[in-house]
Amino acid sequence: MNTLFDQFVLESRExxxxxxxxxxxxxxxxxxxxxxxxxxxxxxxxxxxxALFDMAPFTRMVHAGEDALMAVRDGQAAxxxxxxxxxxxxxxxxxxxxxxxxxxxxxxxxxxxRAQALEARLRAALGGxxxxxxxxxxxxxxxxxxxxxxxRAKAAGRTVTAIxxxxxxxxxxxxxxxxxxxxxxxxxxxxRVEAAAAWPPLAQLDPYRxxxxxxxxxxxxxxxxxxxxxxxxxxxxxxxxAIPARAExxxxxxxxxxxxxxxxxxxxxxxxxxxxxxxxxxxxxxxxNILTAEGRDAEQAVLDRAAxxxxxxxxxxxxxxxxxxAAEADTPANAASPARRALxxxxxxxxxxxxxxxxxxxAKGSLPYLAREAQDGRSAEALAQGIKEAHGRIDSIVGExxxxxxxxxxxxxxxxxxxxxxxxxxxxxxxxxAVELHLSGGETEADKDILDIxxxxxxxxxxxxxxxxxxxxxxxxxxxxxxxxxxxxRAFQDGGGVVVEVSDDGAGIDADAVRRKAxxxxxxxxxxxxxxSDAEALRLIFLPGVSTSDSVSDLSGRGVGMDAVxxxxxxxxxxxxxxxxxxxxxxxRLVLPLTMMVTRLVTVETAGTLYGFPVTLxxxxxRVPHGAIRRMKHAESVVVQDEVVPLLRLRRLLxxxxxxxxxxxxxxxxxDLGGHPVGLVVDAFRERADVVLxxxxxxxxxxxxxxxxxxxxDGRLLLALNLRELL
Amino acid sequence: MPIxxxxxxxxxxxxxxxxxxxxxAEWLGAAEAPRLDLGGCTALHTALLQVLLAAGAPVAxxxxxxxxxxxxxxxxxxxxx
Amino acid sequence: MTEKSSPxxxxxxxxxxxxxxxxxxxxxxxxxxxxxxxVNGIDGLEHALAATPDLLIVDINxxxxxxxxxxxxxxxxxxxxxxxxxxxxxxxxxSDREKALLAGANWYFVKPVRxxxxxxxxxxxxxxxxxxx
Numbered sequence: 001m002n003t004l005f006d007q008f009v010l011e012s013r014e015x016x017x018x019x020x021x022x023x024x025x026x027x028x029x030x031x032x033x034x035x036x037x038x039x040x041x042x043x044x045x046x047x048x049x050x051a052l053f054d055m056a057p058f059t060r061m062v063h064a065g066e067d068a069l070m071a072v073r074d075g076q077a078a079x080x081x082x083x084x085x086x087x088x089x090x091x092x093x094x095x096x097x098x099x100x101x102x103x104x105x106x107x108x109x110x111x112x113x114r115a116q117a118l119e120a121r122l123r124a125a126l127g128g129x130x131x132x133x134x135x136x137x138x139x140x141x142x143x144x145x146x147x148x149x150x151x152r153a154k155a156a157g158r159t160v161t162a163i164x165x166x167x168x169x170x171x172x173x174x175x176x177x178x179x180x181x182x183x184x185x186x187x188x189x190x191x192r193v194e195a196a197a198a199w200p201p202l203a204q205l206d207p208y209r210x211x212x213x214x215x216x217x218x219x220x221x222x223x224x225x226x227x228x229x230x231x232x233x234x235x236x237x238x239x240x241x242a243i244p245a246r247a248e249x250x251x252x253x254x255x256x257x258x259x260x261x262x263x264x265x266x267x268x269x270x271x272x273x274x275x276x277x278x279x280x281x282x283x284x285x286x287x288x289n290i291l292t293a294e295g296r297d298a299e300q301a302v303l304d305r306a307a308x309x310x311x312x313x314x315x316x317x318x319x320x321x322x323x324x325x326a327a328e329a330d331t332p333a334n335a336a337s338p339a340r341r342a343l344x345x346x347x348x349x350x351x352x353x354x355x356x357x358x359x360x361x362x363a364k365g366s367l368p369y370l371a372r373e374a375q376d377g378r379s380a381e382a383l384a385q386g387i388k389e390a391h392g393r394i395d396s397i398v399g400e401x402x403x404x405x406x407x408x409x410x411x412x413x414x415x416x417x418x419x420x421x422x423x424x425x426x427x428x429x430x431x432x433x434a435v436e437l438h439l440s441g442g443e444t445e446a447d448k449d450i451l452d453i454x455x456x457x458x459x460x461x462x463x464x465x466x467x468x469x470x471x472x473x474x475x476x477x478x479x480x481x482x483x484x485x486x487x488x489x490r491a492f493q494d495g496g497g498v499v500v501e502v503s504d505d506g507a508g509i510d511a512d513a514v515r516r517k518a519x520x521x522x523x524x525x526x527x528x529x530x531x532x533s534d535a536e537a538l539r540l541i542f543l544p545g546v547s548t549s550d551s552v553s554d555l556s557g558r559g560v561g562m563d564a565v566x567x568x569x570x571x572x573x574x575x576x577x578x579x580x581x582x583x584x585x586x587x588x589r590l591v592l593p594l595t596m597m598v599t600r601l602v603t604v605e606t607a608g609t610l611y612g613f614p615v616t617l618x619x620x621x622x623r624v625p626h627g628a629i630r631r632m633k634h635a636e637s638v639v640v641q642d643e644v645v646p647l648l649r650l651r652r653l654l655x656x657x658x659x660x661x662x663x664x665x666x667x668x669x670x671x672d673l674g675g676h677p678v679g680l681v682v683d684a685f686r687e688r689a690d691v692v693l694x695x696x697x698x699x700x701x702x703x704x705x706x707x708x709x710x711x712x713x714d715g716r717l718l719l720a721l722n723l724r725e726l727l
Numbered sequence: 728m729p730i731x732x733x734x735x736x737x738x739x740x741x742x743x744x745x746x747x748x749x750x751x752a753e754w755l756g757a758a759e760a761p762r763l764d765l766g767g768c769t770a771l772h773t774a775l776l777q778v779l780l781a782a783g784a785p786v787a788x789x790x791x792x793x794x795x796x797x798x799x800x801x802x803x804x805x806x807x808x
Numbered sequence: 809m810t811e812k813s814s815p816x817x818x819x820x821x822x823x824x825x826x827x828x829x830x831x832x833x834x835x836x837x838x839x840x841x842x843x844x845x846x847v848n849g850i851d852g853l854e855h856a857l858a859a860t861p862d863l864l865i866v867d868i869n870x871x872x873x874x875x876x877x878x879x880x881x882x883x884x885x886x887x888x889x890x891x892x893x894x895x896x897x898x899x900x901x902x903s904d905r906e907k908a909l910l911a912g913a914n915w916y917f918v919k920p921v922r923x924x925x926x927x928x929x930x931x932x933x934x935x936x937x938x939x940x941x
């Protein structure tokens with residue numbers, strides 16, 4: 001039951017993501033049949049999954065979405081921005097519910113009400129001002145289903161107008177020639193002339209009474225056609241229809257190929273004559289069915305011939321069938337979700353790990369042998385040689401193992417790119433700007449932790465570009481720029497690091513404005529600002545409180561600024577670069593290490609500075625009253641859990657002035673130095689922190705006692721101490 | 728003279744109009760194994776089309792006109808009983 | 809023997825877990841199949857003999873009679889020996905896959921199976937074409 005539920009959580013997330021992506025594609029191009037189908041399929045599958053569990057509101061909500069899409073797919077409703085908004089709402093709600101389900105296995109209390117509200121809004125978006133089909137009942141256009149494949153293919157994936165023209169019997173007398181009218185239909189895709197009733201014998205036919213009717217599909221708009229048929233409005237009905245693209249192959253080709261290979265394999269399995277004959281019969285039928293399902297009936301003959309020949313011939317035949325359609329089947333296979341692709345990569349990496357573990361087991365095997373040799377009194381030289389060899393082997397395996405484990409943590413950057421299309425779409429819509437997002441390098445890989453840190457700054461930079469960088473359409477027009485702005489997000493690997501670049505072709509940053517703002521905010525003095533080059537002045541935007549826009553918009557002005565971006569990136573051991581050309585755009589570059597070693601530190605404050613100790617060394621924190629501290633000569637100690645623990649003062653260790661302030665007791669950090677407990681007096685305890693330690697550079701590198709520096713989330717600098725060296 | 732009625736063949740030429748409907752129906756009713764030559768026909772009035780459909784006479788020479796060839800010939804070809 | 813491409817191929821699902829059967833039924837019915845259920849190997853054999861299915865989907869670990877035994881018996885019956893079969897198990901080892909194939913399976917899935925994969929496999933093994941959703 002639980003695996004089924006976990007499966008549901010996993011799958012519904014995937015489906016919601018797939019649906020979201022398809023919806024964005026669809027909104028961009030309402031005629032994108034593949035997108036409609038993807039979206040429909042995702043919702044349909046999701047509905048089925050929710051129905052497995054007791055979550056009626058969820059099922060109901062998804063069902064409403066599915067209905068809406070069906071209307072779009074069948075051409076009874078248009079894909080409007082409004083409808084897209086509602087559907088996005090639905091997907092968001094679904095995602096929130098799935099999160100909740102994972103935690104508490106239950107839908108929120110208001111789920112039913114929400115589902116109802118969403119359902120109602122969807123219906124409104126469909127029925128209201130949407131350009132839905134008119135009066136003509138759908139059944140009047142049932143013939144569209146019967147349009148032959150050849151004609152249908154021409155209209156496939158297009159939005160067309162269906163015309164049902166039933167001329168009045170006496171229309172010839174008003175000078176109408178219906179066939180001629182049909183000849184003038186622009187972009188005629190299909191025309192069927194049919195008898196309104198069975199033909200009477202020729203002698204009884206009144207040639208002057210029209211007995212024909214016409215069914216047509218045209219690529220022209222309803223308005224254009226209405227103009228053409230304006231003389232006979234009572235005899236004609238139109239419907240805007242979307243003709244679905246041709247049905248896709250049922251199964252991804254890769255599965256068919258794998259299955260065919262497996263059948264060839266089965267033919268080679270051992271067993272009694274009876275068993276192999278039965279397997280052969282099942283394989284033949286399976287292969288035939290697979291060929292049928294794949295629309296490769298023509299190849300059945302090949303199989304039949306091979307089945308009459310020797311066993312090997314049949315195996316070869318099935319193998320070649322497996323290789324057969326690989327080329328043309330490429331496209332549908334690509335539709336496989338990226339999530340699954342990622343999983344496959346993971347599996348490969350797991351395999352590599354397993355292989356390495358195997359090698360390690362083999363290498364380990366040489367050790368008992370060496371032990372026996374030592375016992376038997378082999379020469380030290382020979383032993384040393386053996387141990388060196390074993391060490392070499394194990395060392396290289398361990399190195400590879402480390403690398404393999406690191407790779408397990410490595411993920412494609414597309415993970416952090418995923419939310420961007422939606423962000424850009426929503427934001428651009430809200431701001432009334434036309435923006436095209438260009439993503440590239442999503443396949444670039446980086447450590448999972450780097451991705452986690454990258455997410456927020458990336459969103460912020462893109463939002464910033466949209467809000468402050470990209471100009472309003474009219475300004476762009478006036479500046480002679482294309483009305484649709486471009487925001488590019490590019491990722492690539494560079495010299496052991498990963499670079500993510502966010503650029504826009506907007507107005508650029510005015511260095512003087514930044515100088516003025518920085519001075520106004522007191523971040524720099526006027527003299528300092530004036531002395532900066534333009535490139536240096538741009539870097540001022542990374543100081544707290546300095547922003548180029550005077551108005552705080554609801555988009556970028558949420559208290560997070562470029563200083564927060566810088567903070568997050570530096571915390572991960574990276575850096576930020578900015579370049580801008582007024583009038584031409586801005587480029588911000590985040591340069592991050594490929595991996596980062598996160599160290600968890602206990603931080604303390606002493607003499608106004610933050611210091612950190614690896615959490616693994618710290619065994620406790622205590623406030624010790626002065627009276628409890630024993631003094632013997634210069635040495636101090638304290639009793640902790642019946643044990644006498646030497647007490648050291650951090651200020652003294654670091655040659656800092658004594659703390660003269662009045663206080664009741666001492667803050668003592670208890671650390672364990674390889675079995676030797678030590679108490680360390682600090683000024684105050686601070687929070688724990690996960691940091692990426694950067695080694696000390698320059699002159700500082702020579703100082704003993706420091707493990708490195710780190711930047712905290714709020715930008716403060718922290719010194720990590722190496723106690724062993726200090727003591 | 729848009730339709731020329733010969734012994735066994737009716738030749739359609741240019742734009743064939745509604746006025747030809749009665750003569751065509753009569754000729755079709757009278758002729759033995761009538762043949763139709765639509766090769767030169769550039770426009771066929773609806774009234775003529777329905778006469779041809781009702782008569783079910785075979786088309787010996789299909790029209791060269793693109794519209795007629797694509798959309799009208801198929802119905803003329805498979806004549807209903 | 810049954811026709812190979814009837815409009816609604818019949819799938820016999822043999823599994824002792826009711827949720828899994830319900831789930832599988834759900835998936836397959838959405839994919840255009842008619843589904844029969846059996847709760848163990850013996851039950852499965854009886855169902856298969858009573859009405860020849862177009863495809864078998866068989867769990868391995870079941871009470872009374874396991875999937876291997878059931879498939880082996882089935883392959884001995886002239887009327888049932890060529891019915892395509894999928895085995896489903898939580899075991900992902902190659903040796904388990906091989907065991908299933910030796911017993912007479914045409915395909916092997918490791919649980920949990922994604923609905924799309926299950927439907928696609930069932931379509932292929934029954935010769936059902938078309939991309940209805």
